[in-house]
Amino acid sequence: MACVLVVMTIFALVIDRRSFLTAGLGYLAWLIWALASRSGEGLDWPVVLILIGGxxxxxxxxxxxxxxxxxxxxxxxxxxxxxxPYAKGAL
Structure with a gap:
């Protein structure tokens, strides 16, 4: 699922649509929580939401x-x- 979200992010960058990423935010929250629960760290939802917000x-x-x-x-x-168009001189 993380790979799919990375591909979605790259696609959103190419088509220049930030709104394309909002569909994946719920999945991202679940993914972070599931990975943290599986590893035994047990992140709380506020921490997950802060990570996503960051x-x-x-x-x-x-x-x-x-x-x-x-x-x-x-x-x-x-x-x-x-x-x-994209800024050819950026970075």
């Missing part, structure tokens, strides 16, 4: 530089020129 805030703060770097690294593909 991750979402960090992603939002670095969205433009991350997207610019990803778009420069990706090879040309059909439709790349029709995606929203």
């Amino acid at each position: 991750a979402v805030t960090a992603l939002g703060a670095w969205w433009v530089p991350l997207r610019a770097r990803l778009m420069r690294v990706l090879p040309d593909f059909p439709g790349k020129d029709r995606l929203p």
Whole structure:
């Protein structure tokens, strides 16, 4: 499930849609809680929500530089020129 969420994040960066990630926030909360419960650490829900909030805030703060770097690294593909523009000079 973590791999699927990473792929969704990369796809959201490519299409430049932060709202695409909101669908995965509930799954992310469950995933963090399940992994912590399985490892015996037993994180409480407030800690899980703080971790998710921190991750979402960090992603939002670095969205433009991350997207610019990803778009420069990706090879040309059909439709790349029709995606929203990205800052070529960022990072």
